[in-house]
Amino acid sequence: MIEEVGTSPEGDLIINVGPQHPSTHGVLHLVITLNGETVKNCEPHLGYIHRSIEKMCESLSYRQFIYVTSRMDYLSSHINNQGCSLTVEKALQIEVPERGKVIRVLMAELTRMASHLLWWGALGMDVGAFTPFFHAFREREVINDIMEETCGARLTMNYIVPGGVMYDIHPNFQQKVKDFITLFKSKIDEYDTLVTGNIIFQQRMKGVGYISGEDALSYGCTGPVLRASGVKCDIRKIAPYDGYEKVQFEEIIETGCDSYARYLVRMKELKQSLSIIEQLLDNIPEGEFQAKTKAVLKLPKGEFYSRVETARGEFGVYIISEGGLTPYRIKFRSPGFSNLSALHHMTKGSKLGDLVATMGTLDLVIPDIDR
Amino acid sequence: MxxxxxxxxxxxxxxxxxxxxxxxxxxxxxxxxIITQQYPDVKQVLPERFRGEVVMTHDEKNEHRCTGCTACELACPNATIKIVTKFDITPDGKKKKALDTFVYHLELCTMCNLCIVACPTDAIKMAQSFEHSVYDRSLLTKVLNKPGSKLMEGVE
CATH class of the missing domain: 1.20.5 (Single alpha-helices involved in coiled-coils or other helix-helix interfaces)
Structure with a gap:
């Protein structure tokens, strides 16, 4: 392991990027070996935001541990909560009412859109464009307001609980989401005009950060990173949960394998999420939003696993229960960790500036990598 | 070419x-x-479900609805709530458990709303205040039941 700044025995320059660097999206620390401006090796160092969430969950009950998972991948906190709730429901064989399921899917897709919007703005910053950030945050703010009204919080909602959702949707929810859809449809073309079609942006993205489908699979990449390499991996299609089998949407596959392909996958996913929301918004079934559960949840002895598709990829929750009030062991499979591990493969031999652009298209959230 | x-x-x-x-x-x-909000000058009205801090509702007779059952204390994931109970003597001479002090540590609270959901008598709720910064950390430890308040009649 390379520890210090200086020169390697071969005469290459070793520098640290991060942990406090604006382009690393949080406290990511990369030790980079440079030959001139060419990256020879790039080694991520983790542990700067480790909070031992998995260990912490062992002392929390099955209702309490869900709120902590909002703090992992904070941009798709709803979907993390959904994954945990699904595992608990699977173990206790709770059937979630249809209304609860639809509200969950609506919230998950709104979260995915908010996450992709933030990624789009931050990617613009990474490649040197400042304006996209404001455009993306303008629309994201509307989603945050919708979340605030129904869930009570903007980022760490803790809205999805075992058995359904915590509250029914706010009376204004449907109208506000409809307003958002009209607003977003008028704005999404602006994104393409401003960034996608831009020649400088395309030159920075095309042919950069190449990873083939087989390599991406062997590194364990999931989500848009793997789909941009031409591999089908959407959990919403492979193993549908919470009624995703009933909605019509396409799984976006690109075969470019580079940063531009990853960019296109996410931009097209925004439109797919919008179409899922449109399908469900007027068809929220009447009835209960939460199944009747016991006040104290006790999982039977055994091992339980379930997985969901977050904005970054596959998120898995693995619970080992000894039959008590708290889990014996919890393991989270976070998408960011595997996606980051492919970074050195993607950037070997590229320029330092391309490393930042590649990192931007991986959509890293550091608290998710470093639980 | x-x-x-x-x-x-x-x-x-x-x-x-x-x-x-x-x-x-x-x-x-x-x-x-342009959608900039002039925050300190113009304050936005927050939705009623917004989670700012936990408060206890009191009516005009200075009565609250908390029976001291500690359901919220058990539901809290990070020991934000501490309930001290006492024994009241009812008019017919029986001992009855009642709330003495409801200690709430705002500095530990993550606004997860689990205490509000757990409360069987709707004694506590979330307030919309969000400007919590103070110069001394000890000011964030609050007692939620007002001095001299007692349990509302009919709440069990």
Missing amino acids: FLVDYIKTVYNGVTSLLKGMRMTGYYFTHHKE
Whole structure:
């Protein structure tokens, strides 16, 4: 392991990027070996935001541990909560009412859109464009307001609980989401005009950060990173949960394998999420939003696993229960960790500036990598 | 062939830049599209479900609805709530458990709403206040039941 700044025995320059660097999206620390401006090796160092969430969950009950998972991948906190709730429901064989399921899917897709919007703005910053950030945050703010009204919080909602959702949707929810859809449809073309079609942006993205489908699979990449390499991996299609089998949407596959392909996958996913929301918004079934559960949840002895598709990829929750009030062991499979591990493969031999652009298209959230 | 490609690239580059600049110019001249909020001067009305801090509701007779059952204390994941109970003597001479002090540590609270859901008598709720910064950390430890308050009649 390379520890210090200086020169390697071969005469290459070793520098640290991060942990406090604006382009690393949080406290990511990369030790980079440079030959001139060419990256020879790039080694991520983790542990700067480790909070031992998995260990912490062992002392929390099955209702309490869900709120902590909002703090992992904070941009798709709803979907993390959904994954945990699904595992608990699977173990206790709770059937979630249809209304609860639809509200969950609506919230998950709104979260995915908010996450992709933030990624789009931050990617613009990474490649040197400042304006996209404001455009993306303008629309994201509307989603945050919708979340605030129904869930009570903007980022760490803790809205999805075992058995359904915590509250029914706010009376204004449907109208506000409809307003958002009209607003977003008028704005999404602006994104393409401003960034996608831009020649400088395309030159920075095309042919950069190449990873083939087989390599991406062997590194364990999931989500848009793997789909941009031409591999089908959407959990919403492979193993549908919470009624995703009933909605019509396409799984976006690109075969470019580079940063531009990853960019296109996410931009097209925004439109797919919008179409899922449109399908469900007027068809929220009447009835209960939460199944009747016991006040104290006790999982039977055994091992339980379930997985969901977050904005970054596959998120898995693995619970080992000894039959008590708290889990014996919890393991989270976070998408960011595997996606980051492919970074050195993607950037070997590229320029330092391309490393930042590649990192931007991986959509890293550091608290998710470093639980 | 190379020359044609080169000219095409230059043409596409210039048009794409002009398209982007046109968009920027549009926002430069259309001030209605600006959505900045003048926060400290103009305060936004927050939705009623917004989780700012836990408060206990009191009516005009200074009565609250908390029976001291500690359901919220058990539901809290990070020991934010501490309930001290006492024994009241009812008129017919029986001992009855009642709330003495409801200690709430705002500095530990993550606004997960589990205590509000757990409360069987709707004694506590979330308030919309969010400007919590103080100079001394001890000011964030609050006692939620007002001095001299007692349990509302009919709440079990």
